[in-house]
Structures are given as structure tokens and as C-alpha cells.
Amino acid sequence: MVDVDVLVAGAGPVGLTAASELARRGVSCRVVDRLPARLPYARAVGVQPRTLEIWDRMGMVREALETAVPLKGQLLYVNGEEGPRIDLRLPPEVPYGFAALPQYETERLLEDLLIRRGGQVERGTELLSFEQDADEVRAILSLPGSGTEELTARYLVGCDGAHSAVRKGLGLSFEGAALPEEYMLGDVEVDWDLPDGYALRASRVADGQTDDILVCIPLPGVKRYRMSMATPPELSRTPPGDGDGVAHGLSGDQGPVPGIGHIQAVLDRLSPRSTTASSLRWSSVFRISHRIVGRYGRGRVFVAGDAAHIHPPTGAQGMNTGVQDAFNLAWKLAAAVHGHARAGLLESYDAERRPIGEEVVARTLRHVRSGIQGDPDDPETLMLREAQLLMGYRGSPVVAPGGSAPEGPAPGDRAPDCGGLLHALGAFPVRLFTLLREREHTLLLYADAENRPTSFDEVATAAARAAHGLLNTCVVLAPRLPDPAPRLPTVHDSLGEFRRAYGARGGEAILVRPDGYVGMRAAPADGPEVRTYLESLFAV
16 A cells, blocks of 8 residues: 655755646645755746746746746847847747746745645655555655655655756666866846846857856846856865766855855956945855756656756756656646556656757757857747747657648647637636646637537537546637537637637637647547547546
């Protein structure tokens, strides 16, 4: 008999995302973290638009928007000369922009969400070892103070960072290498007159090589930034690690930490404006590696976030990619716990997320060498990719075949947002993402004048049965189409935005997965495709 459905090792943004989504789905979950308290460091600070979309689906985007600050772009200076300004502009239909939020605030918001759903973090508790068989995972935990506990779980998720005990316990490869550079971080305030909301990258280049660099990311507060810069020789130290050869992350208390004088010295050399640094909240030295795990899990044990992939912080991709790992895994794991998952659903986590991890590692490594502005992609594609809006799962074993649609997103693509959806009882329109919030699979059935929803009731009933009830249905009516009999939830596409965003055809069914990707499209909706697809995911 198992003690808990899922054991999550690590209470950073990735582990908290997994635990919160599992708790929302009625999965019993224990979250353990070896640290006695949340670290007060602004480590990962960039929040991508796609992550804000995920937080919208999770039900915490309001709190995030109230806490974060907009990240408007980046100012570039080379050898004191101003370069082209990068403005972080996205198409108007993208609901959220780029944001900056200290990691400790991200963790606070996610932990608050977990607590509201009945969960908690067990701090000072470390996963020491585990073993698994075909039915369960048996783990040994080190408890606060002294003593150990033996725990049996159905599944184990390792979100325990670059030196992951879960990854090591699985014996997974972690191929890659360390970068030679060593950096220092500091959270400070400055008194310059540079525009608010813009990051700064200032460098000194000689003979085509960068030999000095300053990167400043705005944080909540007045003229407050997280700054990173090259480490001076007197602060250089042995790479962090625990004997695994992975030199990645903060050095903690393993040596002297940068003081305000070290940061001021770099500002004196590279800042485009004369300025004085003050209010040093924290500082550290850190190293960077690029590595990716051989596979994202084995049997009943999985890894996510830094336990699966580490890479340069260029473009703020790491934490955001890890959150998406956890979000992808959670709905599949919940289906397995409840006995609804068909064989292969859990295996699709590796099939879908490992290619994403490989791409992010390769891209960030390329950018650290040539700069984001040196990317060969056109500016619009570059911006959408950095926002993580182009990541998708075409060709996935749990996405319907037929890699393209006449218009709009194909199966495997991100499901876009749109506005102008008007309910018969509503005085004002809502956005599609509002209808999708905190829901499982959602079946969108589009009706126009030539294809009225006469058979939609049967389609919805068969789909819900195939998905074990883990499905919502919404009929979307073309502009000016009269309301049908009130059987299924229905909204009017009053501005035609849904039709344009999805290239919707009359009588078509579009299935949106719990993680906000299109799982399948079928026209006409009353064919066998919807039921067949859902039966490929869920046990009959």
C-alpha cells in the first residue's frame, strides 16, 4: 500500500508547479526540499509571456501581474557607444508581455497556490535514496534535525536542480560541459537616468572578443536591478558541486562574496551613465554549464527543470522551460494516478519535452557566444521564440496526425488566445483563455450559417465519455448566428477573432489540451476522429 500518490523532490518553481497542478486534480502529493527556508535571492528573474499564459491556466496570473514589473526591452552599449535598442514587442493578440519577477517571489506565489489547494512544502527534508519496481517507488527521506523516514509513492518527480539526486539515482547521463567564464551577481539600486523597464547589456570588445561585460535586469522597486558581471580574480573560487562534476549555479557560502565595491568598480568601467550603486540585498558568484539529460524519466520516476537541462541564462529560458516541463507532466501523471491514462501517455512526456530542452540548450549556448541580436532568424520570429510561443509538439505520439491545418494552429501547436467571445447572459465579451482557465481538455465546436450545431450534443457526450469526464465542451457561434437551444455552453464569436485565430471551419471540432496545445482538429465534428483521438489518450 502506497503512502502518497506522488513524491516531488524540490520546491523551486518547477516542483511547486507540478505539485500545485497535481493537487488541483485530486492527486495526493508530498513536496520535500532540503533547504530550511526559501532562498531570498533574485536568481531567475525573467518571466516569459508563455509562462504567464500557463499561470493564467493555473489560476495565479493576477497575483503575478500585481507583483512583477514589465520588461520592455534591452539597451546595448559596446565600448561606450550605444547600439540599436531592442524593444520586446509582440503581436497584439498575444495576451501577456515580458516580465521581471525575482525567483523568491515566484516561489512565494506558487507556494501560496499550493497551500490554497491543500498542499504544503516540507522544508529541511531531503531525498536520500530511492528504488522502484513495476508498482511503486520506495524512498528514504532525511527529516529536519535527525532521523529518517521510509516512504512509498506511486511516482517520484525530481525537480531538485542541477545536482539532482533523482537524476543520479536513475543513473541518467547528463551530457555537456562547463563554460570557462565565472560571474558575480548582485541585487542593487542605482541612481542613473536610463529608461525604466529596460535591461542593460554593456560590454568592452577588443580584437573581436568580449573581455568585460555588465548585464542589468530591472526588478520591482525604484531603480533596482539584478546585475551580473565578470568575477574579479580575488573572488574566483572552486566551482560549486557535490562531486558530480557539474559546475553550475550559485557558490553560496563557499568563499568570499562580492561587495558593493566590486559592483561599483564594474559600473565605473562599463555603465553608460555615471552612477552609484547602493542597497546591496545579496550577492554571489556563479558558474554556467550546458547539459541535457539522456531521457526525462524511467519507469515511475521523472526529472524536470534543472534536473533535466541546464544552460546559459541568456534570454531567461531556464526557469520558464522547467515550468513548462512540470505543466506538461502534471496532467499526464494525474491521469495515470487515477487509472485513466492509456499506455504511452506518460512516455510522451520525454517525447515532447526532451526535444524542447535540446533546442533551448543549443540556442542559449549560441546566444551566449554571439548575442541574441546575432541570431539569423527574422526579428518577429526571434521575439516569438524568445517568448516561448513557438514551442510545440507536432509529430508527438499523443497529438493527432496531420501536421497542418488549412489555417490557424495545427495539432501540436500552441492554442492562441482571442477576444470578443460573448455569452448570452454576459454584458461584455471575454477572452478564450478565460474560458480555458483551470480546465482539462476543452472541446471547441464551431458553428456557422452553413454548419449549425445539430449534432454537437452527441459529439460532446461521446467525447466526455471517452475522456472519463475530464473534458469540457464549448460551442462557438459565428458572428450574427442566432443562439441554439441552450444545451451546451455557448459563446458568440462576436468580433470574428476566434475564426481568424484558428482558421475555424463550420462544423469543426478543435480539441485543446490541459497544457494549452491543440491536440486535434476534425471537420466535420461528428465523425469518429474526436472519440478515436481521446481513446488513444485515455483507457477505455
